[in-house]
Amino acid sequence: MTGTVVIAGAGPVGLFLASELRLAGVEAVVLERSPKANEHTIGGTLHARTADLFDQRGIMDTLRAGKPPLWPRLHFASYWLDLEPYMEDEYSLLLPQQYTEQMLEAHAASLGVDIRRGHTLTGLTQDADGVTVTVEGDDGAYELQAAYLVGADGADSAVLKLADFDVRETGPRWYGLLADIASVEGEWHAGNYPGGQFAVIRSPHEGGPSRIMTLEFHEGLDVPPADQPVSLDEVIASTERITGRTPVLGEVQWLHRYSYRTREAENYRDGRVFVVGDAAHLHVAFAGHGLNTGLHDAANLGWKLAAVLAGRATDALLDTYDEERRPVGHRACVFTQSQLSLLTQGEHFDVLRQLFTDLVKLPEVNRHLITTVTDVRYAVDGAEKDDAHPLLGRPVPNELVRTADGKPTALAEALKAGRGALVDLTGGSAGLPATEGRDGHLDRVSLAPAEGVGAVALLVRPDGFVAWAATAETGTDGLESELRRWFGEAAA
Template sequence: MTEPVLIAGGGPVGMMLACELGLAGVPVLVLERLAAPNERSRGMAVNSAVVELLAQRGLMESLAGDGFEFPRAHFAHIFLDPERLGTRHPYTFAVPHSKVELRLAQRAEALGVTIRRDAELVSLDQDARGVTAVVRAADGTEERVGGSYLVGCDGGDSAVRRLAGIGFPGVDSAFHGITGDIAVEGGDKLFELLGFHQHDAGFFTVAPAGPDLLRVTTGEFDREVAPDTPLTRDDLYAALERITGIGLDTGTARWLAHWYAPTRQAERYRAGRVLVAGDAAHVHFPLGGQALSTGLEDAVNLGWKLAAEVRGRAPEGLLDTYHAERHPVGARACRTTRAQMALMHPMDRVGPLRDVFTELVRLDEVNAYLVEMAGGLDVRYPFACPDGAAGAEPHPLLGTRLPDAPLVTGDGATSVYRLLHSGRGVLLDLSGAGAPPAPSGPGVRRRAEAAAGWSDRVAVAVAEPTDEIGAAALLLRPDGRVAWAVADAAADASPATALRTWFGAPTAS
């Protein structure tokens, strides 16, 4: 029996990775040090990239009753207008991150994933055959657990990263934040402060968090407070008064937590059979949901590659593309969030620059650029141009994730993301095959025949052309990224090289 993949950390990133591996039929053991699921959440919204990633696996439906969609985005709390993009992309979705974690855990268990709580990883060893982790329970007892690989999704202070000897360089900014849920009665003065407010010393936000419950968050620059310092409602209101001069003494604190603004990134995302993802790989100022979207994309990028490796079907070097593709994305998230911090303090110096930015975002091109950056929608992997004509330019869709465009096949209506629900690759032919469900036409048949050897890993879908996708045929990796594309349905181009590159050798007939 195959040793399971061990995942340290049962937050959203760890659970997303567990779902991806479970979908591929790989045994998974999640080790979570908390004894019970986390019911509190610092994050209260997910950005467009997260919505797309969850929709690719049919997971957004389970979250529909936990939140709501709203067409807002921001860059350094300078508000943007996603509706002006004119392309099909989802909006930000307001939902506590704890709900995302819960729904992912439910899906993981349905896929056969084992989740062990009250299990803290305290040491690890690895060799060419696998990884052995020592896990400690709350009563102090320890157990050795074996696995084929170990992935650290255990947060910014990751034990996995430390034990694997992976460096975590970066900067720790002088910053302190408090976030809390305050129970109030109707008409409370806090309702007058709903929204986002920027001041010289920092900022604060007030937002609904439930019936008669408000989420209050403060952020102060040039202030340092130790993480183990006890917090009370008075501390939250003292921070609010330092920022605004407003004194309050209302409501009851249901939950309070510190938050900070370090910027750090793992030097490498892989050390032999140990890998890191999410906050274990990168931490940065949590603006616009970029921390969660970057982490979940790590999980979706890694999941199918690790599954192929465990099952012995990965082409040489596939697992190393995880670091090659995701490390630059993590580095960019660190840079862009630091840029946003620079636009927020000190206000007496950056105020004029914020005014200029506010004018610039009225330009459609600037608004679109920042919406896609803040929403995690602008990531494009630098793929080569396999099977293209000599000297041909790479297709503009290569390396991108398609929006969830509707499709019409011989079997009826579907969409791009419905085709990806199974976690397999998809050869999508849009050359106008019409009604028959079976491939028809010489180009369609040629491409379907080329993919026949990978039928256990890649599905073939034939659909009518659509103006929303600028290609006649595409190969989608399991993470939704375009790995091959042609613009002309009649082009004498085959996806065979791309199939070998990403899915390994074909199955012998």
């Protein structure tokens, strides 16, 4: 069996997963059917949790160099939520997706990832020893042998279809268009219309294009076939159906169509084949949850694949990917699909919107809607108990990763290298065991006590999540079992 992992899809999720594997010394081949990188903005929201993740890997500064603006607002079905009380932890960055992709591709290339553009995965077979994939490349068809295959190939995932994953589709079909146009005459109200949603976003740069965004979601949609190119007439027709007005448009610079239903894979793993991102959980693009959820899929899966390939963990570790990430993907799907329901026009839905107008004013509801998808807690052993430490199963606090003046701590150095950490927060008196038998994938870190953390020691996984937490009262109870579960047996 080869130790290579093949990844279908060179979007942000596939590129980040490949980088995670290379950090751990695993060979990664990325197959991308498009011959060139994305040059246009499909999405543009990067969540705070993803910025934290990129900070842990030491790659966020590249994106911050462009000074992306903070977006202090978030909408739920066109109800604006109040982000101000939570901006420290729940902000969003307005960052065109192609810039994120460019940074991640450069990061992957610097780590030695084999990125093959214009190479399309056309077939796969798997057995107990590995996966064989058939690829159509520049010079014809060829085969690749791999230990594992990951589908990061988006809404039209070939991996999802070829591996015959069971999927569940729910809710209405949606049909949307993005159009970058040199000019759009007149003033246009952005928001809800009887026929759907419509917006014109003017370029902040003089002479820059305006973007038209349409979204229709009702029964009986007549959606053009996927292989039919998008036309200006299609954009005009969609605008007329939604708004009742005929737009006067200038020269077209770029057009994009998307049309699906909410879809979830019933399991994110089928033997040696995995799905991540939109291939695993597809929903309408509200608030950037698809991109950000997918990037965290990659962070969760990468180090686990590496641990199994290195012989440090059993196959059971890979099952925790589905156990931990599928509930998060499902939550994102429910969150976005419920917005489609609230946006639907009609007497019964108008009554529902009247009720929701009052609910969204309540601080508890406001916070719940802001954090429903982004506030992740994995059900690691004990996390579901009422007396569990509040950090268990959650991302490690940022104050342990960087000092008050922004300098990286020893924990940051471990996470940047894709390793986990056993963290002593007492200055050396926590009584933690040595980690020499797990050198290379687990660091021993000593930090000063941090106010508000409420722990004397932590076990932090390579994806930045806390797998074990101790107080002065609990001591090292349960540590050995968690070390074995996430980091394998110590070498003799």
